[in-house]
Amino acid sequence: MQREVGTLPLAPALRARLAAAGFQTAQELLDTGPCGLSKEVGISREEALEALQVVRQECHGDAARTAGRSGATRKCTALELLEEEQTQGFIITFCSALDNILGGGVQLTKITEICGAPGVGKTQLCMQLAVDVQIPECFGGVAGEAVFIDTEGSFMVDRVVDIAAACVQHCHLIAEAQQEEDLRKALETFSLENILSHIYYFRCRDYTELLAQVYLLPEFLSEHSKVRLVVIDGIAFPFRHDFEDLSLRTRLLNGLAQQLIIIANDHRSAVVLTNQMTTRIGQSQSTLVPALGESWGHAATVRLIFHWDNSQRLATLYKSPSQKESTIAYHITSHGFRDVQPPAVTQSSGGTELNPRKRPRTEEEKQ
Amino acid sequence: MVVLRAGLCPGLTEDMIQLLRANGIRTVVDFVSSDLEGVAQKCSLSYKALVAVRRVLLAQFSAFPANGADLYEELKSSTAILPTGSPSLDQLLDSGLYTGEVTELMGAPGSGKTQVCLSMAASVSLGLKQHVLFLDSTGGFTASRLYQMLRAQTEDEEEQASSPGAGPFALQRIQVVRVFNIYELLRALQELRDRLSQQVVSSMGPLKMVLLDSVSAVIYPLLGGRQSEGLALMMQLSRELKTLAREFSLAVVVTNQVTRDNSTGPLKPALGRSWSFVPSTRVLLESKEGTTHRAASLAKSPRQPTGIQVELDIG
Numbered sequence: 001m002q003r004e005v006g007t008l009p010l011a012p013a014l015r016a017r018l019a020a021a022g023f024q025t026a027q028e029l030l031d032t033g034p035c036g037l038s039k040e041v042g043i044s045r046e047e048a049l050e051a052l053q054v055v056r057q058e059c060h061g062d063a064a065r066t067a068g069r070s071g072a073t074r075k076c077t078a079l080e081l082l083e084e085e086q087t088q089g090f091i092i093t094f095c096s097a098l099d100n101i102l103g104g105g106v107q108l109t110k111i112t113e114i115c116g117a118p119g120v121g122k123t124q125l126c127m128q129l130a131v132d133v134q135i136p137e138c139f140g141g142v143a144g145e146a147v148f149i150d151t152e153g154s155f156m157v158d159r160v161v162d163i164a165a166a167c168v169q170h171c172h173l174i175a176e177a178q179q180e181e182d183l184r185k186a187l188e189t190f191s192l193e194n195i196l197s198h199i200y201y202f203r204c205r206d207y208t209e210l211l212a213q214v215y216l217l218p219e220f221l222s223e224h225s226k227v228r229l230v231v232i233d234g235i236a237f238p239f240r241h242d243f244e245d246l247s248l249r250t251r252l253l254n255g256l257a258q259q260l261i262i263i264a265n266d267h268r269s270a271v272v273l274t275n276q277m278t279t280r281i282g283q284s285q286s287t288l289v290p291a292l293g294e295s296w297g298h299a300a301t302v303r304l305i306f307h308w309d310n311s312q313r314l315a316t317l318y319k320s321p322s323q324k325e326s327t328i329a330y331h332i333t334s335h336g337f338r339d340v341q342p343p344a345v346t347q348s349s350g351g352t353e354l355n356p357r358k359r360p361r362t363e364e365e366k367q
Numbered sequence: 368m369v370v371l372r373a374g375l376c377p378g379l380t381e382d383m384i385q386l387l388r389a390n391g392i393r394t395v396v397d398f399v400s401s402d403l404e405g406v407a408q409k410c411s412l413s414y415k416a417l418v419a420v421r422r423v424l425l426a427q428f429s430a431f432p433a434n435g436a437d438l439y440e441e442l443k444s445s446t447a448i449l450p451t452g453s454p455s456l457d458q459l460l461d462s463g464l465y466t467g468e469v470t471e472l473m474g475a476p477g478s479g480k481t482q483v484c485l486s487m488a489a490s491v492s493l494g495l496k497q498h499v500l501f502l503d504s505t506g507g508f509t510a511s512r513l514y515q516m517l518r519a520q521t522e523d524e525e526e527q528a529s530s531p532g533a534g535p536f537a538l539q540r541i542q543v544v545r546v547f548n549i550y551e552l553l554r555a556l557q558e559l560r561d562r563l564s565q566q567v568v569s570s571m572g573p574l575k576m577v578l579l580d581s582v583s584a585v586i587y588p589l590l591g592g593r594q595s596e597g598l599a600l601m602m603q604l605s606r607e608l609k610t611l612a613r614e615f616s617l618a619v620v621v622t623n624q625v626t627r628d629n630s631t632g633p634l635k636p637a638l639g640r641s642w643s644f645v646p647s648t649r650v651l652l653e654s655k656e657g658t659t660h661r662a663a664s665l666a667k668s669p670r671q672p673t674g675i676q677v678e679l680d681i682g
Contacts, residue, residue: 006603007553012596022370022394040370058554074545078488078501079538082510110506247591254587261506262547294626295587295637297476301507319477322512324659 005029008058010051017041018051026055074265089142091133091229091270093125094167095339097328101317102302108142108228108270110321111260111299115275115290116306120313121332122274123154126231128337129272130199131164133229136186139171144228144269145198147220149213152234155201164195166335200224207238211252214259221267228269230260236276236291250295257299273300312340369395369428376423378416386410395424442467445616449497449576452490452520455677456483459663460648461670464618466575469608469645473623473636474652479661480622481507482681483652484578487620489516492537497575499541502555504584508543549585549600556607563615574617579608581622583637590638598641605645621646636666643667652679 003026005018021041023029029037029052038048090105099105106112106129114122130148135141148155168190175183200220204210210232221227235256243249264271278291290297290305297303303319316327329340370393373381390409392398399421407414433441448463457463464470464487472480485508488499501508517537546552563574586604589597612619624637636643636651643649649667664676 003557004603006599007550007557007607009550012599015596015599024369028372076543077539078510078513078541078543079535081508081543082514082538085510251588251591254584258504258547258584258588261504265506265545265547294475294634295583295624298505298581298584298624301505303476321481321507321509322515325477 003027003059008055010054014041014043014047014051017043026059029055030059088268089137089140091129091142092135092140093128093337094132094170095328095330095337097339098315098330098337101315101323101326101328102304102320103323106229106270106272107302108268109264110301111257111264111271111273112302112304113273113275113290113300114304114306115277117277117288117308120306120308121330121337122306123152123233124159124332125337126233126272126274127155127160128163129229129270130231131160131167131195131336133270134190134195134198135167135171136190138180138182138186139174142228143226145200145224145226146229146231147200147202147217147227149202149204149210149230149232150234151204151210151232151237153203154233157196160196160199161192162334163336164192168192168195198226200227204238206242207252210235210238211256214256214263217263218266221263221269225267227267229272230263230269231272231274232260233274234276235273240276240291250293253292253296254299257296260299371395371398376420376427378420378423383410383412383416383420386412395428399424447575447616447618449487449491449618450494451483452486452494452516453483453679455679456650456663459650459665459671459675459677461668464576464620465648466616466618467613468647469605469612469619469621470648470650471621471623471636471646472650472652473625473666474661475625475634475654478652478654479679479681480652481505481580482512483679484580484620484622485509485513486516486681487576488541488578489513489520489537491576492540493517493520495575497540497573500559500574500577501541501543502552502577502579503543503545504547504552504579505581506545507580508545510538510543513541514538546585549589549604552579552585553600553604553607556604556611560607560611560615574615576618576620577608577611579619579621581624583622583624586638586642587624601638601642605642609645625651 005023005026006015008015008026010018018029018041023032032040034045034048034052037043037052038045041048043051088108090099090102090107092099092105093102114125116122126148130146133142133144133146135143137143168187171183171187171190175187202213204213214232217230239249239253260271260273263269275296276291277288279286280289288307290303297319300319301321302317305316305318307314307316312329313331314327314329317323317325331338331340369375371379371384371387373379373384375395387393387398387406387410390406392401392406403414403417403421406412407417445467447466449466450463451457451460460470472483474480484501488501491497492499544555546555559574559577582604586597586601589600591597608619608621611617623642625634626637627634636649646667647669649665651664651666653662653664655662659681661679661681662676663679665671665673667673
């Protein structure tokens with residue numbers, strides 16, 4: 001166990017004292033024992049005991065891992081990851097163009113960030129996703145629950161009721177068209193009350209509450225293991241005002257980002273964040289860029305920017321590990337987030353009912 | 368500053384250490400630099416024993432000089448140059464990634480750092496059939512994209528037709544470890560070092576490249592604010608990476624972010640001045656509006672003039 005003392009997760013003051021006393025590797029610490037340690041370093045016996053416990057945990061953790069048990073570390077070959085990814089589901093957005101550019105929908109185990117000017121539809125998409133994550137697997141969904149952390153107070157339950165009702169209606173239409181038993185059985189549990197009861201809502205008023213909520217989230221998620229979506233609506237809002245020390249803000253934001261990645265990875269859920277836009281004043285012109293600074297841009301794995309073009313809403317995929325950059329148009333209707341209707345409604349080859357709201361993907365589901 | 372301890376070397380007993388300490392000699396440096404005759408008289412220890420102990424301590428703790436010719440021979444036999452999978456990037460890096468060195472890729476979000484890392488991993492795993500370790504700290508590793516790149520590279524080289532299953536084998540040679548904070552990262556590097564030094568024959572095989580995407584994601588939560596232990600951990604990490612690269616002849620590639628001084632300043636690499644001394648080569652990636660082409664420019668290199676620029680296609 002040649003682990004250096006400087007790399008062990010101890011308190012910084014204690015680390016500095018151990019280094020000053022001449023200890024270099026973890027093995028030396030373990031050999032000295034708590035009495036010798038407290039004498040040489042000048043700390044109390046309880047502190048020495050605690051420190052040795054941490055060291056033992058680290059080193060025995062190492063030994064267990066080299067012996068072949070890879071339970072705690074997230075280690076695997078790329079082939080295993082590929083197989084995992086191929087069986088993973090996506091959370092659809094009900095706008096097939098957006099799903100296409102995202103490669104199937106919002107991906108699980110990744111952080112997706114939605115940036116946009118006020119009123120362009122970020123909260124609408126979040127509410128749509130909170131409903132869509134609950135779609136049963138036989139309809140192509142992931143059958144999970146949702147956690148909604150609201151910092152701006154823009155969550156409207158009536159709107160979620162509208163969106164959920166439209167989603168249930170849509171699934172009923174599919175079930176009737178396909179006439180299969182399991183679809184009908186799944187629909188029995190997929191009702192309005194059920195959908196609403198599986199959206200866990202948290203309201204955070206400032207950044208301390210938000211950080212505390214994210215810190216407590218892993219515990220909540222291990223109790224509610226069916227959660228597949230965590231939405232933080234308005235991650236910029238608590239951090240944008242009232243911060244004198246900008247380096248502290250960067251540090252907190254980056255710590256938050258790492259915690260969210262750990263949550264996304266360990267609990268196999270998608271994390272969706274919404275961000276605001278700010279103006280960057282350049283030499284000759286000013287541009288709208290996502291808020292929270294340059295370093296925040298690296299926190300999200302997938303970044304979508306919503307913007308206006310005259311009166312058409314557009315979504316641009318700005319950053320993605322596997323998809324190309326592209327822009328599509330979308331619509332927000334009373335039923336929620338939808339595609340822009342093409343001017344001529346072409347008759348689909350499947351010959352199902354002429355419902356223009358039906359996504360073209362139902363053709364594939366019929367197989 | 369190693370403290371004298373019983374068992375450090377054969378002749379050093381506990382009584383000797385107590386006597387030495389009573390006379391103000393605590394560490395190895397104190398012992399080796401003191402006048403042994405005087406010490407023998409004051410501590411009433413035998414001069415021969417002290418000289419023997421000093422010889423052993425010097426052999427254990429000092430560094431040995433090597434001459435330039437030996438160093439050159441050693442480097443010639445142990446350094447390898449790994450192709451990155453993109454001929455223009457190879458040209459920028461003076462024919463590829465050199466083992467024994469740390470190379471850094473920096474760029475704004477969406478500029479293609481993860482894509483370039485994936486293509487490097489694909490090229491080494493497929494072309495050279497060597498193992499690759501990918502340390503992912505951002506969650507951006509997508510195996511399906513890697514598979515896409517492997518397929519694209521296999522089609523380029525027609526001689527791969529003899530091994531139709533090249534794709535899955537190449538994927539098996541790439542090991543992915545997800546580390547989301549600094550201690551997990553240090554632990555993973557320590558495990559790697561233990562495994563390599565014990566030369567355990569496992570599925571690891573002959574490792575040639577370690578990719579860390581990204582280093583700023585794990586270091587940023589430690590810097591800033593009013594606490595200063597972040598810098599110490601960052602330097603520990605850099606020492607680990609460099610000694611790994613040098614001792615086991617690996618090519619270490621890290622990705623870094625860029626920041627601005629203020630909202631109108633120019634882009635500069637993140638993690639500050641201290642980190643800028645760690646990588647020996649630095650490449651800046653910039654995106655061009657609306658295409659899959661990226662401009663890569665050399666910001667620091669021990670071999671090539673800085674400022675040369677090439678175009679990459681990460682599509």
